[in-house]
Amino acid sequence: MKPSLNSKACALILAILLVMQNPAQAQDARLTDIIVTNTRDDLLVYLTVEGAFIEKMNNAILSGVPTTFSFFISLYQERNLWLDKEIADITITHTLKYNNLKKEFIVKRSWENGDPLVTQSFDEARKLMTEIDSLKIVPLRVLEKGKHYQIRAKAELSKLTLPFYLHYVLFFVSLWDFETDLYTIGFVY
Helix, strand or coil: CCCCHHHHHHHHHHHHHHHCCCHHHCCCCEEEEEEEEECCCEEEEEEEEECCCCHHHHHHHHCCCCEEEEEEEEEEECCCCCCCEEEEEEEEEEEEEEECCCCEEEEEECCCCCCCEEECCHHHHHHHHHEEEEEEEEEHHHCCCCCEEEEEEEEEECCCCCCCCHHHHCHHHHHHCCECCCEEEEEEC
């Protein structure tokens, strides 16, 4: 007995559904602990990304695949009956590489001057990748007293550019892309 066209179509749809990633297991990366504060001279931001590392990403990192997180942080002055005025637009990156020979993790944070941070601990490397501590946004002299401002922030896993031959071996890499929602924090200076 030959299978009908309808049964072939149903089998194909079922196969596609089984292969697709389960939405219940989808990655839910988000920004948390967003703090806007200041020193005597500068406006500072602190934030953390949660849910950024999943098992496939951890395995890829331990196999030597470099990983880069990009953070997009903007400062706007709110204006009534007019578009908000952009005061600062900052993009920073955190890059994690694992040296399998030395068994160490190297974290380069673009906003910190100096040498990359080196650690033996994968947990510490992940913490360094997901946290921003006291990032200077603008000098306070740029802000006007009594005005309303917004910090808008989001993070994403930067798209990997792999050598051509690795696209076939590391086809799973696209499965661990993430991008957080845009988070907005309002404040009055």
